[in-house]
Amino acid sequence: MLMVGETIRIALLRFEWEKAMAATDKFLRLDRLRALVNGFGALLDQKPIEERILAEGSLLLADLVRHDDWLPPAFAAPNVDRYQQYLLHCDSRARFSVVSFVWAPGQATPIHDHTVWGLIGILRGSEIAQSYIRPNGLPIVNAPPCRLSEGDVDALSPALGDIHKVSNALPDQPSISIHVYGADIGAVHRSVFTTDGAVKPFISGYANEALPNIWGNDC
């Protein structure tokens, strides 16, 4: 059982931590995320072909992940139990969604698909992506693993190949990537593929219940 003094000390530490987090949030450049959201909205308003979405969208995402001064700590928190997918924004017509993907050391996805176009930008740390094809139902690697580092942007789509396995490349610290998908990705019916040929449907959902406020920032 904790002594009273220890309880008070922990409460004070928590108060100081919450105060520090609030101060941090106040100075975050959430306008950068707002610019990405506005940029994708304007791009998709033109109903472009997928090739143009990926090309111009990559530039928008590269603009965002070249800065690491905007992601609130709540959406950058690793979880020792599993990697986290935090929703940062979803278009009102679900034409696109933006998420932060947070990996603790040693964490990796299973082999999975997306069924929609996606862009992946590395904000912090490094990831290894291994792509697969399924010519006869069994997933087999079709290229060397690709290491993505801070500032890098990668693209995927069913047309290009959208089956992969992703892992944190860093053994001793979290990595964070920002993804933009051509749907409300947390609600998309997708599949996990095992090396014995099994196909398991899944819907990812999101780890968070509240979104960052990107509209009230005066920057």
Ligand SMILES: [Fe+2]
């Ligand atoms: Fe993925």
